[in-house]
Amino acid sequence: MRRREGPTGRGTTPIAVVGPTATGKSDLALDLAERLGGEIVNIDAMQLYRGMDIGTAKLTVAERRGIAHHQLDVLDVTETATVADYNEGAVAAVDDIRARGLVPIVVGGSMMYVQSLFDEWQFPATDPDVRAGWEGVLAREGVGAVHAALAERDPAAAATILPTDGRRLVRALEVVELTGKPFAASQPQRGRPRWDTVLVGVDRDTEELDRRIATRTARMFDDGLVGEVAGLVERGLREGRTARRAIGYAQVLEYLDGESDLAYARERTFIGTRRYVRRQRSWFRRDDRIRWHDAAAPQLLEEVLAQWAESAAEPADGDPA
Structure with missing residues (x-):
C-alpha cells in the first residue's frame, strides 16, 4: 500500500495528540514535528488567549524549537472563546500546512474542540433575540425552569444535558426553536476523522500524573501566576466570559x-x-478511534511514528489499495 500523498508529493496526514492535562503532549508534539517536518496547531481553549501563559503551561517562544505554532494567542481575555470560531481558524491552519507539504500536529486536550474539528461539526445558526429570550427565563426563573422547558420540547436533550448547565440548556433551546429539530441533530457523529487524521492518545499512571499536576501547580505559582492574573485584570479579565473561568485563574x-x-x-x-x-x-476513552500510548514509555516517539506510518500507508477514501 502507498502513503497518502500531499500536493507536493509528501505525506501530509495530520496527527492529533490528545489526552489528559500534564501528560507531556507538548513535548511529544514537538518531537513529532521535528521528525516529520511539521507545524503545530493548538487545540487547548485557554491557550488561545494572549497573556494567559503561566497558568496554561503555554510553551515560550524559546521552548518551541523554532517550530511554527498556530491557534496560540489569537484572543484577548475580554473575548469569548467558542468552538465555532476555533473550528474555523483551525481548519484554515491545517489546510494551509498541508498545502505547503507539511504535516499538521494538532495537540491539546479541550474535549469539544477536538470533536468539533475532527468530526466536522456543523454549527447551527444563532439568533441574539431567541437566545436573549431564554437567557431572560434563566435569569428570572432559574435553571430549573429552563430545564423544564427543554424537557417539554426535546426530552432526549434534557436527559443528556446536566440540569445545572444553564448555558448549554439555553443553547439547546435556541437550536430547537430555530431549526425545529431535536438538539441532537446538530451534534457531531463520530466517523472517519477529518483529513483521515491519526488520533494519538497519551496518558500516565494516575499516581504519577497526580505528582506531575502537583509539581506543575507549584511551579506556576512560583513562576508568577498571581502577577500574571493581576496584569490580566488590568486588561479586562474580569469582564471576559470564558477566560476568567480557567483553572488557576479563577482561583487566583x-x-x-x-x-x-x-x-x-x-x-x-x-x-x-x-x-x-x-x-x-x-x-477521550469513549472514542475508540484513539490509540493509547504510555507517555512514560522510552519508545513513545517511535511507537507514535509507527502508528502514523501505518495509517498513512493505507489508501485514502477513493484511492486504490
Missing part, C-alpha cells in the same frame, strides 16, 4: 478579591486540575 481571582488565602488558591488549582483530568479521561 478569588485570592486577589480576598475570598481565600494563597495556600487555598494553590490547593484548589491542584484539585480543579485533577478533576478536569478525570473528565478528560472519561471523554
Whole structure:
C-alpha cells in the first residue's frame, strides 16, 4: 500500500495528540514535528488567549524549537472563546500546512474542540433575540425552569444535558426553536476523522500524573501566576466570559478579591486540575478511534511514528489499495 500523498508529493496526514492535562503532549508534539517536518496547531481553549501563559503551561517562544505554532494567542481575555470560531481558524491552519507539504500536529486536550474539528461539526445558526429570550427565563426563573422547558420540547436533550448547565440548556433551546429539530441533530457523529487524521492518545499512571499536576501547580505559582492574573485584570479579565473561568485563574481571582488565602488558591488549582483530568479521561476513552500510548514509555516517539506510518500507508477514501 502507498502513503497518502500531499500536493507536493509528501505525506501530509495530520496527527492529533490528545489526552489528559500534564501528560507531556507538548513535548511529544514537538518531537513529532521535528521528525516529520511539521507545524503545530493548538487545540487547548485557554491557550488561545494572549497573556494567559503561566497558568496554561503555554510553551515560550524559546521552548518551541523554532517550530511554527498556530491557534496560540489569537484572543484577548475580554473575548469569548467558542468552538465555532476555533473550528474555523483551525481548519484554515491545517489546510494551509498541508498545502505547503507539511504535516499538521494538532495537540491539546479541550474535549469539544477536538470533536468539533475532527468530526466536522456543523454549527447551527444563532439568533441574539431567541437566545436573549431564554437567557431572560434563566435569569428570572432559574435553571430549573429552563430545564423544564427543554424537557417539554426535546426530552432526549434534557436527559443528556446536566440540569445545572444553564448555558448549554439555553443553547439547546435556541437550536430547537430555530431549526425545529431535536438538539441532537446538530451534534457531531463520530466517523472517519477529518483529513483521515491519526488520533494519538497519551496518558500516565494516575499516581504519577497526580505528582506531575502537583509539581506543575507549584511551579506556576512560583513562576508568577498571581502577577500574571493581576496584569490580566488590568486588561479586562474580569469582564471576559470564558477566560476568567480557567483553572488557576479563577482561583487566583478569588485570592486577589480576598475570598481565600494563597495556600487555598494553590490547593484548589491542584484539585480543579485533577478533576478536569478525570473528565478528560472519561471523554477521550469513549472514542475508540484513539490509540493509547504510555507517555512514560522510552519508545513513545517511535511507537507514535509507527502508528502514523501505518495509517498513512493505507489508501485514502477513493484511492486504490
